[in-house]
Amino acid sequence: MIRKENLLIVKSTEIARETTEMVLQNQHISRTAQPGQFLHIGIEGHTLRRPISIAKIDKKNETVTVLFKQLGEGTKALSNYQEGMQISALGPSGNGFPYDNLLNKTILLVGGGIGIPPLYCLGKELAAEGVTIKAVLGFQTADSVFYEAAFKELGETLITTNDGSYGHHGFVTDVIGKMGDYDCYYTCGPMAMLQAVTTKLEHQSGYVSLEERMGCGVGACFACVIPTETQGGYRKICKDGPVFAANEVKL
Template sequence: MIKKVEMLITERRIIALDTVELTLKNRHISQTARPGQFLHILVEGQTLRRPLSIAAIDKEAETVTVLFKINGSGTKKLSEYQKGMYLDVLGPNGNRFPIENDDKTILLIGGGIGVPPMYFLGSHLVNQGKKVISILGFQSADHVFYEKEFQALGRTIIVTNDGSYGEKGFVTDALLMIDDFDCYYTCGPIPMLQAVTAKLSDCSGFISLEERMGCGIGACFACVIPTNDHCGYKKICKDGPVFHSKEVAL
């Protein structure tokens, strides 16, 4: 159930180049959020809220962790919020990753700011006894984050565009290093999702879309995407952000 709440910033960290991690406290969201969902955050001076994927929850501490990259005036303003301040938040929003199945080995593929929701999902899968393999793509060494956190979940391959850290290339290049898996989940920019779904067209998978949004609850049509069956459109904020890899046209 989506609620409008105030969330206290309990921690703020710069974890990579232009990448900020916020830990936010709220009982309702920390107890109800599921992997794949996001928070819709109001930033002072901005008309539209900012959708941020959930990277982790701590039910005992009643906290939710989100990450974002500074890439505009809104995220720049959000990066200036400090520990002890409050945020106006709608959440948890969107649908979640479907994970109630018999798959034993799961491949996670995250690119840039699409990495955080993969960590929330991976932590949940490991707690279910699943084997997790992760491929994480970044622009360069300065942009890499959460490597140790993912390594604690299972085998992790880091890829950078310029080869300054880990393997050189794109996440699709690293697929050649993976022998076998039952299902994949991926989140990142559209070109990456297009390349991944094309490369893994014969595999079962789910994608999570990053998108600018208006209302964030399905009342407007600011974040629609056409379906592959040519029967209309899906709203990313309400019907997504998670879709089956063959459900929507990227």
Template sequence: MMRKENMVILKKSPIAQDTIEMVLENKYISNTAVPGQFLHLQLKGHMLRRPISISQVDEHAETVTILFKVVGSGTKELASYPIGNSIDVLGPSGNGFPLEPKANSTILIIGGGIGVPPLYYLARKLKEQQVNIVSVLGFQTKESVFYEEKFAELGRTIIVTNDGSYGRKGFVTNVLDDVSSIDCYYSCGPLPMLQAITAQMAGKHGYISLEERMGCGVGACFACVIPTDDCGGYKKICKDGPVFPAQEVQL
């Protein structure tokens, strides 16, 4: 259950272009968070909390790692906080990825840019269940690549950059045909990427995280409404998601 907690910054490091990894300490959140959930951070000078997904949890050290791109005033503010600073957080928030694989099944992880972090926590949890993991991770350019080694420790990992400056050139969807039979896929990234993936993977069992589309994060702004059928049905990404079965929502 989500709670209002204080989290202390233990570590802060730049790990790619404009991308910061931050380790936060909190006993309750580190012991209850599941992959795909996010933290809702209160930042100085900002009325609305910022949702940032969880990229790793260490229950023993009681830490939660987040990774974010410095793109606007909120993330700039967060990046400026020194080690030892305490942040007011609502968490763990949202509904995460269901973990239902059978032993020895093959799971495909498809991440794009800042959608990659929540998939790392997911991949680690899946690995504990003795499944084969294949990861396809897409980034804009060489300078924006992160976590390649971490994913490679868990299974075959293919890096794709849009400009071809590292790994394969193009989009994650260009290499999906190279990945042989899979039992389930999990994906998170920009909307056009998710649209292309769900079209290409139609008929396959999968889950997608739509966290990129969130606004207020608490069900108040309706910025995150997504249709679920042709008859006016909808769901809120922040309340009902951010993770959905791929077939359940219309992108």
């Protein structure tokens, strides 16, 4: 259930170039959040909240971890928040990844940039249940890379960079063919990457998680809609998503 909550900042660290990892403590959100959901975070002095995906859920310590790029004035301001401060957020928001009936199966995670954190949350959950995890992660440059070791603990992982400064030179779609067989894929990242991945894997079962700026974050304002492939009309990313079947929406 979406609620407006105050979260205590337990830790805030810059873990890659212009990339902040923030650990937030809140009982309700840590107990109810699912992989693929997000927090709609308020930033002092800014009217619109920022949707930020959940990267880790720790029910024991009642924390969730989020990652965000310091791109605009709002996220740059958020990166300056210190441990011990509180932030306001709506959450957990949106519909997460569907992952029933995957026991003894293999999944492929394909992430780009700040679309990688929600895939880690999913991969960690499924690895604990015995699902075989494979991952392809794309970054712009070597100093943008994060969570490589964490993903390698889950399963086989390949890293690509646009400029070739680390890992494989190129895009995630250049190395997907190296990952062998899998039963289903999940992908999150920039729209151009999602379009390329879903085109390359059009005959595979898969799910996409969409990154989008939002207005209200609860489905009332129609600021974050996407056309559908199968039903006509539009779906609201904040309420109907951010996760959709790959063949459900028109990217």
